Structure formats: C-alpha cells, structure tokens
Amino acid sequence: MSIDGSNYFDINDILSTQQRLPCKVEMPIYRLGYLDSSSESEHLQPGTKLELPFWMARALCSRKRHIVSVDLPKQYKEGYREIFSADPTMVDLHKLGPYFYNYGSQLLQFELPETPDVAKSLLQTFQGRLRKIMDSSQNCFNEDTSKLVEKLDESERILFKEGQQALNDFQCWETRKTEKLKTSEMVKNHRKRKRVVLEET
Amino acid sequence: MLAEKALDLLRELQRTLDGSLPPYNEDGIRQILEEMKALFEQNQKDVSATVAGENGLFSGVQLRHSALERNKRCLLAYLYNRLEQIKKMRWEFGSVLPPEVKFNMCEQEVQWFSKYNKMLANYMRSIGGEGGLDLTQDLKPPKTLYIEVRCLMDHGEFETQDGNILLLKKNSQHFMLRSECEHLIRQGILEHIVH
Amino acid sequence: MDPSEVEFLAEKEFVTVVPNFALDKIYLIGGDIGPLTPGLPVQVPLWMAVNLKQGQKCRIVPPEWMDIDRLQDKKQEETDSKFFTKMPCDHYIEVTQLLLKSATDDIPHADEIRTLVKDIWDLRIAKLRSSIDTFVKSDATHAKLNFLTLMELNTVRPFLTKALDQMHVLRSNNNGRIQSTQE
Amino acid sequence: MADIDEIDGVSDEEVEALTAGEVLQKLEEAWLNEKFSPELLEAKTDLVDCMLEQVTEMEENIKRAKKGDFKVVLHRMEIDRIRYVLSSYLRCRLKKIERYTTHVLEQESNRKEEDVCHLSPEEFTFAKEYGTTMETHMKNLVLRHMPPNLQTMDFKQTTIRPNLDSYVFLRVIEDTDGVLVEEETLDTGEEIVDLQKGDQHIMRYKPLSGLVMSGAVSLI
Numbered sequence: 001m002s003i004d005g006s007n008y009f010d011i012n013d014i015l016s017t018q019q020r021l022p023c024k025v026e027m028p029i030y031r032l033g034y035l036d037s038s039s040e041s042e043h044l045q046p047g048t049k050l051e052l053p054f055w056m057a058r059a060l061c062s063r064k065r066h067i068v069s070v071d072l073p074k075q076y077k078e079g080y081r082e083i084f085s086a087d088p089t090m091v092d093l094h095k096l097g098p099y100f101y102n103y104g105s106q107l108l109q110f111e112l113p114e115t116p117d118v119a120k121s122l123l124q125t126f127q128g129r130l131r132k133i134m135d136s137s138q139n140c141f142n143e144d145t146s147k148l149v150e151k152l153d154e155s156e157r158i159l160f161k162e163g164q165q166a167l168n169d170f171q172c173w174e175t176r177k178t179e180k181l182k183t184s185e186m187v188k189n190h191r192k193r194k195r196v197v198l199e200e201t
Numbered sequence: 202m203l204a205e206k207a208l209d210l211l212r213e214l215q216r217t218l219d220g221s222l223p224p225y226n227e228d229g230i231r232q233i234l235e236e237m238k239a240l241f242e243q244n245q246k247d248v249s250a251t252v253a254g255e256n257g258l259f260s261g262v263q264l265r266h267s268a269l270e271r272n273k274r275c276l277l278a279y280l281y282n283r284l285e286q287i288k289k290m291r292w293e294f295g296s297v298l299p300p301e302v303k304f305n306m307c308e309q310e311v312q313w314f315s316k317y318n319k320m321l322a323n324y325m326r327s328i329g330g331e332g333g334l335d336l337t338q339d340l341k342p343p344k345t346l347y348i349e350v351r352c353l354m355d356h357g358e359f360e361t362q363d364g365n366i367l368l369l370k371k372n373s374q375h376f377m378l379r380s381e382c383e384h385l386i387r388q389g390i391l392e393h394i395v396h
Numbered sequence: 397m398d399p400s401e402v403e404f405l406a407e408k409e410f411v412t413v414v415p416n417f418a419l420d421k422i423y424l425i426g427g428d429i430g431p432l433t434p435g436l437p438v439q440v441p442l443w444m445a446v447n448l449k450q451g452q453k454c455r456i457v458p459p460e461w462m463d464i465d466r467l468q469d470k471k472q473e474e475t476d477s478k479f480f481t482k483m484p485c486d487h488y489i490e491v492t493q494l495l496l497k498s499a500t501d502d503i504p505h506a507d508e509i510r511t512l513v514k515d516i517w518d519l520r521i522a523k524l525r526s527s528i529d530t531f532v533k534s535d536a537t538h539a540k541l542n543f544l545t546l547m548e549l550n551t552v553r554p555f556l557t558k559a560l561d562q563m564h565v566l567r568s569n570n571n572g573r574i575q576s577t578q579e
Numbered sequence: 580m581a582d583i584d585e586i587d588g589v590s591d592e593e594v595e596a597l598t599a600g601e602v603l604q605k606l607e608e609a610w611l612n613e614k615f616s617p618e619l620l621e622a623k624t625d626l627v628d629c630m631l632e633q634v635t636e637m638e639e640n641i642k643r644a645k646k647g648d649f650k651v652v653l654h655r656m657e658i659d660r661i662r663y664v665l666s667s668y669l670r671c672r673l674k675k676i677e678r679y680t681t682h683v684l685e686q687e688s689n690r691k692e693e694d695v696c697h698l699s700p701e702e703f704t705f706a707k708e709y710g711t712t713m714e715t716h717m718k719n720l721v722l723r724h725m726p727p728n729l730q731t732m733d734f735k736q737t738t739i740r741p742n743l744d745s746y747v748f749l750r751v752i753e754d755t756d757g758v759l760v761e762e763e764t765l766d767t768g769e770e771i772v773d774l775q776k777g778d779q780h781i782m783r784y785k786p787l788s789g790l791v792m793s794g795a796v797s798l799i
Binding site: 401404405422424426540542 | 633
C-alpha cells in the first residue's frame with residue numbers, strides 16, 4: 001500500500017506484483033512453451049494450467065484481452081475468507097503472501113465473480129486485526145510482540161513500526177534524550193562498517 | 202522466468218538499503234538489457250510474420266511486451282532508488298561523500314551527485330536575496346544558545362562568529378554557539394555534552 | 397512531527413516570571429517584551445523564561461492550573477467522563493515537563509504535580525486508543541477530536557493516519573474504485 | 580513595534596500593513612500546513628523574504644550592540660527559533676518538490692496567470708533542473724540502450740503524485756458549512772459536514788485543499 005498514488009518506482013509495489021496466480025491459457029501462445037515447466041511443448045496450448053506472475057497475467061487478461069483466464073490464489077478464496085472472519089487476529093498473513101492487502105486489492109482488477117466478497121473480506125480482516133497491532137505497538141518490544149509481528153503482512157508491519165517509533169520518540173522526549181544533538185545515523189553506521197573492515201584486514 | 206533477473210537486482214538493492222550503498226550492478230543491468238533486446242527481436246519477427254499473413258502470434262507479442270515493460274520498470278526503479286539513497290547521503294554526510302561510498306557509485310551517479318550538490322547550493326544561496334539560507338542546518342528545534350561539546354578527534358582550528366579561534370584537539374571541551382557546531386556534531390567530530 | 401517540535405510550539409506560551417535584574421523593553425521580531433524590573437512579575441514566552449531561569453536571572457511563577465487540588469479535580473473529571481474533557485492548557489504536558497526540569501524549586505509539590513499530570517496523560521491516551529478502535533471498526537470516515545491537545549494527537553498521528561489511509565483504499569475497493577496498477 | 584510597510588509581491592492576502600509578529604504568526608501557520616499537507620501548497624515567498632529581511636536587520640543591530648548586553652542573547656535566541664521555522668518550512672517544500680517534480684511542474688504550467696503560484700522562482704528553477712538531471716541520468720544509463728519504442732520516460736506512468744486521500748488532523752479557523760467529506764458511492768450516500776470554528780477533526784485531505792489555502796482551516 002504505497003502512501004502516494006500508485007508509485008512506479010516503489011520496490012514494494014514491484015515485489016507485490018511479482019506474486020503468482022493460477023492461470024489457464026485460452027489462446028495459443030507460440031514459442032513460449034518454456035514458461036510452463038511441467039511440459040516440453042514449444043508452445044502454450046489452450047487449456048494449459050500454470051502459475052503466472054501478476055504483472056504478466058494482468059497484461060493477458062483484462063476487459064480488452066482474454067489470452068488467459070485467471071483464478072484467485074487460494075488465500076483469497078472462500079475457505080480462507082471464512083477463517084479470516086472467524087478470528088482475523090490468529091492468521092499468519094505474512095506466510096500467505098507478504099503483501100496480502102496490496103496484492104489482494106490488485107487482484108480485484110480481474111473482476112471475478114468473487115471480487116466483491118474478497119474486497120469485503122480484506123477490509124474486515126484489516127479492521128479486525130488493527131486493535132491488536134496498535135496495542136502491541138505501544139508495548140515495549142518483547143518476545144510475544146515479536147511473535148505477533150511475524151504474523152503481520154508488510155503493510156501491517158509498517159503500521160506496527162509507526163506505532164513503536166511514535167512511542168519511542170515520545171519516551172526519548174519525556175526523558176529529555178531529544179535535547180542531545182547526535183551524530184547522524186548514516187555517519188555512525190558508516191564508521192562502524194569501516195571499523196569492522198579495518199579489523200578484518 | 203521472464204524478468205527474473207530484474208527482480209533479483211531490486212531484491213539485492215532492498216536488502217542493503219540500511220544506510221549504505223551497494224556496488225552498482227553493471228553486469229546485472231547489461232544482462233537485463235540483453236533479455237529485453239532478445240524479447241524485442243522476437244516480437245519484431247512475429248509482427249512481420251503477421252503482416253505476411255500468419256495469425257495467432259498476437260498473444261505471444263503481448264506477453265513479451267509485458268515482460269519488456271516489466272524489465273524497464275525494474276531498471277528505472279533500481280536507478281531511482283539508488284539516487285534516493287545517494288541524495289539522503291548528501292543531507293547526512295554533507296557535500297563530500299566518503300571514498301568507500303563513492304567507490305560503489307558508477308560514473309554517472311558521481312556526476313549526478315555533483316550536479317545535485319550544485320543545484321542545491323544554488324537554490325539555498327538564492328533564498329531571500331541576501332546570503333540565502335543553509336537548509337542542511339537547524340535540523341532540530343533550538344533549545345539553548347550555547348552548548349557544551351567535547352572533541353572526538355583532532356580537527357584543527359575553528360574560527361567562531363565572534364571572531365575567536367578554538368583549537369579542536371581530541372577530548373578538549375568547549376562552550377560553543379549551537380548554530381555554529383551543529384554540523385560538526387552530526388559529522389561525529391564533536392559530541393554534545395548534556396547535564 | 398517530532399515531540400521536540402511540539403515542545404517548540406509550546407514554548408511560545410506565555411508564563412509569568414519574577415526577574416532579579418533590570419532590562420528595558422526588548423523589541424523582538426515576534427513582539428515586545430518587558431521591561432524587566434527586579435521583583436516585579438512580568439509575562440514572557442516560555443522559551444525565554446526557561447533560559448532566564450537557567451541563567452539564575454528569574455523565578456518562574458507556576459501557572460494557576462499547575463496546582464495539586466485543581467489537577468486532582470481534573471483527573472477525577474477525566475476519569476468520570478466518557479469523552480475527553482477540556483484541558484486547562486493546550487500544551488499541559490510540555491509546560492509541566494519544561495518547568496519541572498528547569499524550575500523545580502519554583503514549583504510547590506513538584507513530584508505530586510509530575511505524577512498527577514502523567515496520570516491524566518495516561519488516562520487520556522488510553523481513552524484515545526479505545527476511541528480509535530471504535531472509530532476504525534465503525535464505517536465512519538471522519539471524526540471530531542475536540543479537547544485533544546497537539547502532543548496527544550501527535551503520539552497517535554503516524555499510526556492512525558496510515559491505518560485510515562489503508563482503510564480508505566480497502567473501502568474504495570468495495571465501492572468499485574479499484575486501485576489501478578502500473579502495467 | 581517594528582512595522583512592516585506594505586508587503587509587496589503576489590500574495591493571496593490583500594496587501595496590508597502587517598506587523599513583524601503577524602508575519603511570523605502567518606509563517607508558522609504556513610509551516611504547519613506544509614508539514615501536514617500531502618501536496619505542495621502555495622509559495623509564501625513574501626512571508627519568507629520579509630522574515631529573512633527582519634532576521635538580517637536584527638543581526639546587524641546585534642553586531643552594533645555593546646558587549647555583554649543581555650538583550651543580545653535574547654535576540655539571538657529568537658533568531659535561532661525563526662531560522663529553524665524558515666529552514667524546516669523550506670526543507671519540507673524541497674522534499675515535496677524532489678518527490679513530485681514532474682507533477683509539480685505540470686501543475687504549475689496549467690496554472691492560470693492570476694492564480695497564486697505554488698513554486699517560488701528559486702524553487703521553480705530547482706525543480707526544472709532536478710527533473711531534467713534525473714531524466715538525463717535514466718536516459719544515459721539504461722533508456723538509450725533499450726529497444727526503440729521504450730527509450731523514453733512515460734510520464735503518465737512514472738509521475739509520482741501526492742495522495743490527496745491521506746488523512747490529516749485539522750482545526751477549524753472559520754465556520755464552513757457543507758463540506759463534502761465523502762462522495763456518493765455504490766452503497767453509501769454522500770456525507771456533508773459543517774465545520775464549526777474551534778473544532779478539531781480528522782478526515783481525508785481532499786475536501787480540505789481549498790480551505791487550507793484560504794485559511795478557513797489549519798492543519799495540526
């Protein structure tokens with residue numbers, strides 16, 4: 001979920017659109033058989049089922065073009081949606097695709113029959129998990145907050161970090177640490193790396 | 202898989218964006234440009250074959266074109282994010298980058314950095330007519346006029362606004378105007394002593 | 397915004413000091429101050445008061461709200477009320493922090509004052525967190541936040557605004573405005 | 580009271596005699612609005628120039644003051660504070676210009692003559708140079724080596740635009756009724772809100788853009 005309007009240069013956006021989804025070839029695609037590792041044929045024949053990255057599937061399946069048809073990855077289908085609505089806070093969204101919400105939102109562009117349900121499920125899942133993220137981000141980092149963070153998707157982790165950062169900034173202010181002017185982080189890290197390099201050679 | 206190398210290029214960059222700059226991956230970029238060349242040439246063959254009457258080639262052309270766009274986006278994002286990192290270093294290190302960082306920059310990035318330096322300096326000098334305003338200073342709200350500092354390394358003589366000369370010898374302590382020594386603290390030359 | 401910037405804004409608040417030296421009127425860019433006459437209370441901005449105190453050039457008169465009984469009542473009022481109550485000063489925690497750090501000897505019952513203000517702060521932040529949860533779970537897309545001070549808003553700002561930004565995208569998905577991607 | 584004669588230069592307020600203190604107040608408001616608004620707001624060139632003039636003038640006076648005059652310390656501290664607001668304000672704008680370069684230049688070129696510009700002359704020069712230097716960098720390193728139909732930057736795709744739907748906190752300065760907070764959608768009707776003076780709200784920035792420029796609300 002890039003903070004600005006869809007951002008061409010955003011690495012997270014690029015990584016999230018790399019994720020794969022199940023596709024079925026509808027029209028012959030010549031001389032690209034190698035894309036389907038499970039067959040030796042030189043071409044992709046109609047009916048072949050394979051997983052393609054989102055960026056490619058999006059170019060081959062739209063209102064204008066129907067070279068392939070697509071299906072939702074399992075984590076967005078009904079089975080999982082029921083698990084999410086039962087207890088959203090328990091689910092490990094990082095394992096189900098680190099960019100769960102961003103990728104889920106982009107899948108809606110395919111306007112599949114289940115699109116409205118997926119959209120609703122994404123919103124409700126996010127709303128259901130937010131309190132826990134907020135509360136844990138306000139406690140100091142310990143092993144059960146780290147257990148929680150492992151189950152968060154990338155955008156949730158950004159929220160968690162924002163909460164932790166705001167708490168940390170406030171505590172530094174309260175204990176007057178912010179009054180001390182400090183060396184810039186980059187300069188410090190750079191010095192550390194240089195010292196490490198010197199010790200090794 | 203198509204555009205796989207381009208993605209690895211970006212993943213490698215994202216792994217090391219903790220404040221340092223990884224080496225410019227010249228070979229990675231060349232390989233991606235070669236993949237693009239091959240894809241384009243195959244598309245040209247299919248297009249001319251279609252003109253000559255063959256049909257059904259459009260879907261292959263469309264697929265390869267999406268891979269071309271993807272590769273292009275990854276390459277531009279790679280360069281863009283490296284420039285963002287280099288730009289951040291201008292504000293953190295100052296106008297001269299440490300040699301280890303410069304070593305990881307390609308020639309064009311070094312040129313970009315000096316152009317950025319110049320345009321930033323020109324802009325700052327042009328603010329408000331008189332001497333301009335140094336935007337790399339006053340990064341934190343001022344607290345007191347003078348602060349106590351200790352030298353972390355020998356830094357030779359320093360002439361203050363009021364005209365007296367300070368000898369910044371390692372571990373020597375001084376009472377200086379905050380606005381005059383803020384950048385020396387950020388560079389790690391001085392340390393701010395707070396009671 | 398960093399809390400130190402919120403404190404920077406708080407330092408524009410005026411407080412009363414009793415100087416122990418004389419200084420004629422000062423024509424600052426932001427406005428005139430003084431003159432300062434030894435023993436005569438005068439209103440100066442907080443940033444100046446703190447610096448004069450650090451230079452042992454004055455005594456700081458604590459604001460009337462910085463008083464045990466009044467803070468006790470305010471704490472009770474805040475506990476009893478479901479909603480946020482109006483605070484006596486928009487920058488109550490920064491002013492308390494600055495005065496207790498640089499002028500503790502001028503503040504009677506300094507430690508109790510510190511604890512009371514922190515209790516009130518904790519009460520309100522906890523209330524803020526639960527109202528955020530209700531707000532997020534409701535379909536409301538905006539809310540009124542009267543009586544919340546800048547430092548309180550600032551501590552929840554990054555989390556709350558980014559969470560609502562994401563919810564807006566997810567809601568737009570429901571209303572058919574689907575996030576378009578690059579390719 | 581150090582009076583400022585009329586503030587000349589294009590500014591949306593009517594030209595009026597503002598005291599230095601009022602100019603500083605307006606600059607601080609512009610600073611906070613800029614800090615919290617996702618988009619680049621109007622360039623307050625007159626406020627910046629006027630404040631810098633005041634600071635330079637004051638620094639001259641200080642040089643002439645007697646040694647040990649305690650007032651010098653107080654003046655210097657105020658100058659540090661004003662310089663902090665000025666540089667934080669201009670830094671905040673510069674970051675937006677560097678991030679949204681093509682968008683900002685595009686907006687500026689679409690602006691009508693009488694509208695207030697959102698880039699000061701110096702910022703405009705910087706933005707143009709920054710944009711060209713970036714594009715040349717991309718061309719030299721990769722674009723010119725790409726297949727012919729891919730050798731230019733497609734600004735429709737690459738232009739980063741501010742997210743006007745970002746949520747912001749605001750305080751109402753002037754009563755404003757009928758603010759369309761949410762447009763009508765498939766299953767939710769449109770939402771209209773009356774903003775009362777002194778109230779604080781949290782909502783999306785888009786419906787507030789004009790109100791921030793006019794001063795009816797200020798971002799906090």
